[in-house]
Structure formats: C-alpha cells, structure tokens
Amino acid sequence: MEDIEDLLIGSGGGAPPGFRLPLNTVAVKPKKNVKNGAKLNGSLLSESSLFSTVPGTQSDSEYMAGQLSSFGYGLSDDPENADLWLINTCTVKNPSQSAMDTLITKGKNAQKPLVVAGCVPQGSRNLKELDGVSIVGVQQIDRVVEVVEETLKGHEVRLLTRKTLPALDLPKVRKNKFVEILPINVGCLGACTYCKTKHARGHLGSYTIDSLVGRVKTVIAEGVKEIWLSSEDTGAYGRDIGVNLPTLLNGIVAELPPDASTMLRIGMTNPPFILEHLGEIAEVLRHPCVYSFLHVPVQSGSDAVLSAMNREYTVSEFRTVVDTLTELVPEMHIATDIICGFPGETDEDFAQTVSLIEDYKLPQVHISQFYPRPGTPAARMKKVPSNIVKKRSRELTAVFEAFTPYNGMEGRIERVWITEIATDRVHLVGHTKSYVQVLIVAPETMLGSSAMVKITSVGRWSVFGEVIEILTQTDRRTSTKERLSREVKCAPCVDQDESCACSGDNAAAPCACGLEGCGEQQNGAGTDTASHNQQLLEDQNNTSLIGNFLSRRRKTPTRKLDDSRTASGDSPKQETSREEAPNEWGFVDRVFLGGLILSLFTFLALLVHLGFRIKLSK
Template identity: 70%
Template sequence: MEDIEDLLVGSGGAPPGFRLPLNAVGVNPRKKNKAKPSKISPLNDPLKIPGTQTIYVKTFGFSDTLTTCQSDSEYMAGQLSSFGYAISDNPEEGDLWLINTCTVKNPSQSAMNTLITKGKSAKKPLVVAGCVPQGSRDLKELEGVSIVGVQQIDRVVEVVEETLKGHEVRLLNRKTLPALDLPKVRKNKFVEILPINVGCLGACTYCKTKHARGHLGSYTVDSLVERVKTVIADGVKEIWLSSEDTGAYGRDIGVNLPILLNAIVAELPPDGSTMLRIGMTNPPFILEHLKEIAAVLRHPCVYSFLHVPVQSGSDSVLTAMNREYTVSEFRTVVDTLTELVPGMQIATDIICGFPGETDEDFAQTVNLIKEYKLPQVHISQFYPRPGTPAARMKKVPSTIVKNRSRELTSVFEAFTPYNGMEGRVERIWITEIATDGIHLVGHTKGYVQVLIIAPESILGTSAMVKITSVGRWSVFGEVIETLTLVNVKMAPENVNTQEKPLPCSNRYESCACSKEPEPCSCGPDFCGGQIRLEEYAVSKNDSLMENRVGKNPIHWLIRKRRNHELEKVENDIDSGIKNKQDWTPGGWGIVDRALLVGIFVSFLMIVAVIMHLEFRTLPSK
C-alpha cells in the first residue's frame, strides 16, 4: 500500500492532542468477505465509544536505543490516556495492541514479528510504531496493520481510533519534530527520558537505525530546558538524556552538547534531589569537548557515568564499520574522563564477528577490554541488517562469531569492578523496585547499582547507605539516613564554560565508584562532598525534635550528639580509617548518659529553687 500522508495542505498536521476529522487522515478500509458476513465485533459496535478501550503497549529495544523507544512509548501512552484509553501491559486485556519497535538487532525485530503474528491470530487490531516500520515499511509482517513513524507519535490517537474502526492507517513522513510537551505516561514516575535529538550524523555500515530516524534533528536548548523545569515540578528524580548520539547534539542548529548540559544543570534543584544522566555518546563528537563534559560530569547533580561505544579494538574493523574514529581516540576519551572525573564509570559496546574480523582483530578487542576492565560491556554478535552495506560484506562463519562472543563474555564476567566498595558510606538515589520484589534499587553518583531492603515509601528519595557487600553486577547497602530535607552550601568551583558557578557545584571530589580497592576519601557529604549536608531530617523523631522548642536542653544535646557522630564518621572516612564498630545514629555511651542525667538533675534543681522562691514570696494570710 502507498504511504498515506496528511491531507491538510500546509497545516503540518494536527496540533498535539487534537483529533483530525476522518477526512483529514488517509485511511484504507479493510476489505470484508461479502460471502460470509461476520458478526458485529464489540470494537465495530457503534455504541462502543472511542476512548473507552484498553490499549496494550509493548516496547522493544536494545541497550541505549531502548530508552529512546521507551520515551516514544510513554508519549504515545500519555496521549491515549489523556483521551480516556486505559493502558495495560497485559496483552490479554488489550482491545488493541500498540507495538513500538527497534531495528538495531535481529532478535528485537524477530520478537516483534512473533508478537504481531500472535496478535493477528488473536484477531487483535494492531498498530506498529517505531524504527522497524519507518526503516522497512514493506515488510511482509506489516501487511494489514496500521503503522506510525518515529516523527508521527503525536498522531497516535487518530491512528488508534481509525484502526479500531477497521481501517488501516499509515503515517510515516514528517519534516518537524514532535513536541516535547505532549502528555506522557512514564513507566517509572521518577524517571523522565528526554529525547534531545532524533537521527545522527554517522553512516555506520551495519546500522539500520539511520535508515529509520534519518539525519540529525535537534530540539532547541530553550525547549529542552522548559521540559526539564516541567518534569522537576512533576516530581521526577532522574532525567535521562536520550539520543542516537548525544555527542552530536546541536550541530544542526548551531549549538553543542556542553551548552545544553550547562543550561539544564542550571535548572536542577541545588539539594541534589533530581539527577541528570547523559545518554550514549560516540567518540567522534565529544573529543573536542572532553574538558567541558568532564566538568559537567563532576557536577553533584550529574551522574559520573557515560556510555561510549567502541564496538571493536581493531582500527581495521572500525574502518570497515565506518565508525569515524580510531582505538587511540577512544582511549583518549576514556583516559581523559577517568582522569578528570573522580569515580567516573564508563560503559561500552562490542560487536563480535563483524565481516572481515580476523583472529588478530578480535585479540585486540579482548586486550582492550582486559586493559580497561570497564564495569559494563554490552557484547553482541554481528547481525546483518537488510539494506545496510555490511549485509553485503563477506561474513565470518557463525560458529566463530558465537565462540568469540562467548570468549569475550567470559573475560568480562571475570572482572570484579566493585571490590573495595564494601564498608563505604555513599549517597544513593532510589527510583525503583528490583525484579525480585524484595529490594529497592538506588544508584551512587557513579551510577553503581545499590540494592537495599527498605520500605517503598522511600522511593523517589535520596539516602546515605553503608555498602555491606559487593556482587558482580551490583552492591548491597544498608540505609543509614534517608535524606528527605537537605540544605546545601556551595563552594565556588566553576564548571560552566561561561565561567558562571553552577547551582550546586563545589570544590570537593567524588570517589563513589573507584575501581581501585583504596579507602574512599569522601564521606557523608555524599560521596565526594558534592553537597555539604547542613541538616538531616531523616525520621519522624528527628522531624518532631526540630519542631519543638529549640531551647530545650535535652533536645539540644540530642541534636548536638547526632552532629558530632556524623562529623566523626566523615572525618574517619576522609582519613581512610575504618571504624572498629558500625556507627548507628543515636548510639549513647556511658558519658552521654551521665551528661543526660546531669542535665536532668540540674533541671529538677532549678525547678525546685524556683518553686521554693515562689512559696517564700507568697503573702501570708
């Protein structure tokens, strides 16, 4: 079927959330078999009011592309929800299935194909969105289903309604980016996935995403900053910048990534309650901005974490991939950021068995991974994507590809990146429940995953934790303090290229996730002293104390004692000394109790003296 485009001449489509009339959307009514008239389905029942159905939403993606696809799904779910549709993650409940797809890897597309087949067998109306229909619109699996392109997600309500009526709709082409202020239903209410641009400037020979998302198209700095302000007001605690290549941001509109990052960071709450995570960044476009990006990554409101794909440790393979950088340049990125950002954590990607990869090429990749021992490495086998130059190259035998993938995975899994963290006190940001349903998940400033056992009421908050044990993929912690109220004092470090101090910048450094088993030189200033905590309102008892009369000597002693213990822990950690016994807030020794008793006795004596004087001054009858 031909692509169906907007029929409103010069309108550029409907405003966000506005339903175009039927004659303004190209539709193709499905042909019905006149010989065997079918029974009226509830979905074709004219009494079935649009907006009362349930939509099953499923998102497919891989690695960082999943965040982009997830953001699109959240925007589409938000618009549907705003028009009354119920959103479900249970396919059995769905009156219509909305499938959002990624075209990076074969397994993702294969899973999509399987789900489409199931939907057709179950007689479910189907809408397929995302990269697959945009980049491969003539796929056999897409016959008979409605499709929405990556830049048409603001039209999803129209497409769903026409599909429920039995029409097949295709909306694929558009010259403008969808608005950022569309309604949104977040999968995690504490996390905002913020797309900063669509498409990229690269031309990797194996990549199908470029076919789907096209050339670079960046949102303006002002529009992104406004979105940041909005989501912070909504209670979001983490903002993830999403893009096919974050480093390329703004090159089409005359700005760059550091300009955007500094503008966003200036809007983050100075108490560190909302954190920023920078998305996947290819080496070529950040080489010229390494110092500026390092300064932002040091900022206390920004995770000291970056995903920098290398794909191969061999320059010859990188050339065949058309990656536009060398292994040496990748090393420069990693070495510079590691040197300038204490506690810096870097993740990378590797493709095993790219066409033409020799044993020597693969050995160079293994050596690179062994040298850096990065905590996160996404390892995948090469998958030829139809229509890409790499699909026409001579392939490495599949058995060799699989063996190389297993070998590299074995090398990577032998690393112990979190050794040395046990016993440290870290600040974490808690945003989700672990898949085991028991632990909550938080992250350190270096984005190390910390699992804790705590009530769900602390989701969306920050806490001080003591690391009790370490695993291969995460660490386990014990909550010391829940930071529900934090006052900050800023030191005068400039991390802005305009030499303007950022809201919560200071001179202290972080070692939240140091790979070396050395004593951490940071403490409850929250790993690296990024924020000086002046006040901990951490429990109901503490809150009650703060609200009582400040002149009460007993309450004064309690607060004084707690501050003394906190300073002692900070000093011990700063000097690399491990406490001989665990510190617990509010612990009282013999001296403390004696002081408390003395104050109490003194208080009674003062009351007795006052009462005695009162009785003496009473007039006699």
C-alpha cells in the same frame, strides 16, 4: 502498497479499496469515556521490550501511552482482553524484528487490530509482515490517537513522513514516575555500515536549548528525581542548529535543585563528537547533580574493523576519551558496546578487542553478535561463520565476567539515589554518583529519595548496602534547615503593600503573606507551606509575647458580610470568609494591647518610686 503521508487505505467508512483519503479530513471525537471500557494494550512485549533501553524508543513509548491515556483509553496488561495491540519496535538487532513478526502473526490470528510504531516500520516500510497493519512513524508519535481511532474503525493508516519534531510537552505515562527520559535530538550524523537506525530516524534533528531547559523545569516540578538525556548520539547534539552539548548541559544543570534531589544522566555518546569537548564534559560530570557515568560505544578494538564499520574514529581516540574522563572526573565509570564477528573480523582483530577490554576492565560492557540488517552495506559483506561469531562472543563474555569492578567498595559510605524496585520485589535499587547499582532492603516509601548508605557487600553486577541516613524524601515535611534557608532567601514583609524578592525571582512581587514571608505566594504551597513558615516564626519569636501575638493576629480570618450579596437583595445572613487586613483590630485586641502598655507603665512607675524611696532613706 504505496506509502503516502496522511493516507487511509481500505474499504472502511465507504471508501473503496485503494481510495486515498487524507487523515485530516476524518472527524475524530474525543473519547473521555471509552465505550464498554475499551482498553489498549501497552505491554504486549515484555516490559523491557515496551520500554526499551534503545535511545528514543522508551521515550516514544511513554509519550504514546500518555496521549492514549489522556484521551480516555485504558492501558491493559492483558493482551487477550485488549481491543487493540500497539507494538513499539526497535531495529537495532534482528531478534527485535523477529519478535515483532511473531507478535504481528499472533495478533492477526487473534483478530486484533494492530498498530506498529518505531524504527522497524519506519526503516523497512515494505515488509510483507506489515501488510494490513497500521503504522506510526518515529516522528509521528504525537498523532497516535488518530491512528488508533481509525484502526479501530477498520482503516489501515500509515503516517511516516514529517519535517518537524514532536513537541516535548505531550502527555506522557512514565514507566518510572521518578525518571524522565528526555530526547534531546533524533537521528544522527554518522553512517555506520551495519546500522539500520539511521534509515529509520534520519539525519540529525535537535531540540532547542530553551525547549529542553523548559522541559527540565517542568519535570522537576512534577517530582522527577532522575533525568536521562536520550539520543542516538548525545555528543552530536546541536550541530544542526549552531549550538553544542556543553552549552545544553550547563543550561540544564543550572536548573537542577542545589540539594541534588534530582540527578542528570548523560546519554550515549559516540567518540567523534565528544573529543573536542572533553574538558567541558568532564566539568559537567563532576557536578554534584550529574552522575559520573557515560556510555561510549567502541564496538571493536581493531582499527581495521572500525574502518569497515565506518565509525569515524580510531581505537586510540577511544582511549583518549576514556583516559581523559577517568583522569578529570573522580570515580568516573564508563560503559561501552562490542560487536563480535563483524564481517571481515580476523582472529587478530578479535584479539585486539579482548586486549582493549582487559586493559580497562570497564564495569559495563554490552556484548552482541553481528546480525546483518537488510538494506545496510554490512549485509552485503562477506560474513564470519556463525559458529566462530558465537565462540568469540562467549570468549569475550567470559573475559568480562572475570572482572571484579566493585571490589574495595565494601565498608564505604555512599550517597545513593533510589528510584526502582528490584525484580526480586525485595530490594530497592539505587545508584551512587558513579552510577554503581546498589541494592537495599527498605520500604517502598523510600522510592524517590536519596540516602547515605553503607556498602555491606559487593557482587559482580551490583553492591548491597544498608541505609544510614535519609537525605531527601518525597513525602517528607520541610525540614527545619530548609525552612531556615527559605527564611533567609525570602525575608518577611513588614506590611501588606511591601514588595519582597524571593530567591530565584529577578523582580520583586507584591507581598501577600504578612510576617510569614512570601514563600506561600511564590511557591504555591498553600496551607502546608504557611504552617511551616509560621512554625519557624514561632520558634524564632518564642521570647517575645507581642511578636507571637502579632504573628497570630495576621493569620486570623474574620467573617464579613459580602456587600455584593446585600446590595443585590440576597439575605444579609449569607457570609463569606476572607482575610482581613493585618491592621484591623477588634475590641479584645485593643484591650489586650492596652493592658500590656498599662502594665509596662505601672512597672516603670514602681521602679521610679522604689528608687526615690531608696534615695530618701540615705
């Protein structure tokens, strides 16, 4: 079947078989109320498969789920009751494609309409398993609703070619509402001989710094507590548009809350493109709002194997990256990847890999066996026998699992950011500044919080802790300390027409908040913020009766007839409530103030009289 952009294939809708019909001529009606409660299944694979940790894939899944949900479709966890199956795929390993083939066969047998997205159809569009299946390319995820609509009508749709990147502000359904997976670029500059991802995602395409920083501002306002930068190669960011990764990172860090309530995690970075920026990257990793963690794949400890892989760096350069970051960043943790049994790998090559892993004892090493990907140069190379590949994989795994990277942490007190529920449904999962996984027993209301945690015991993969103090909590009321800070940053206005400049704003804004300051207007916090500020003022003015009285008067709403209703002939009994100007005083107010003034003069007169009598008595 020929792959043509915006092409419908099939006999549905009156089009004869093979008739080419541009998709943009098909009317697609919004389905805010889906007929018969139609549901689209969003989790045919296991949860880890739908929201894969492969760069780009998880973010794509969240964006597609968000668009379908906002259009009115439900996302079902039950494949049997779903009206359509949407399968997002990864092409990094052969087992992922095998799982896709199995799902497609199962879906066809169940007579379910199928849409396949991701790297597999993009990189291998002519697979026979994809016959009769609609396809969404990796850069066409913003059109998933159109593809689903047409597939449900019986059409087969293929959208694979595009010259622009999808927008970052598309609707999204996050797997974890506290974690934003932010793609900073697609594609890469490498040409690894074993990799199929480059075939699927193409050459490097970077989002602009302004668009990424704007997205960061948005998600922080939405309550996100972790931002993960996603990319096939984070270090290559911006080389196609004349900027670089440190510039982007500094722009993002400047927008993170100073209390470190939202943390940044930098994505996977290949050695070649980070070497020239090691000092600047280290400075960012030291920042309190950035995890001191980086994923730097090495793939092999042998230069000969790295050359065959076309990785464009040496083992010595990888060591330079690890040594420099470890020296410059306190408690720095680095993860890496290893491929066992790459074509041509000798026993000596493998021994060098084992030696490298033993030297660094990294806390995270992702070990995989080599799988030839069709169409790649490595697929044509002479393979290492499968029994040797498996043996090497087991041996390296045993070496790695013998490490005890978290020994010495017991008894330490660490700040931990808590964002997940553990698979045992008992513990919550948090991470230290170094991204060490911490398991704690705590209520789910602590999700999205950070806390000081005492490490009580250590395991091979995680540590366990108990909460000592909660530092930030998503559902808390503003603390006294924060309210005092806000009061300092945003001084109260003396009158209604004064301008007050709030922290973070370059220009003064008209004040509409009276003595309680401009926090309500600037932050949009409404009654809740006003009550916090009002309480702060009452605390500060508790020795001043007049100060408290004036503060309350400025907040007291009055009832006034709506002149427009009276003029139009409506009954004058209809009223609207609105805030009166703070200098409009009622009768009781004037009497109260007059009494205060009279009392003051009387007191002064008594003092004068008493002094005069004392003088006469002498």
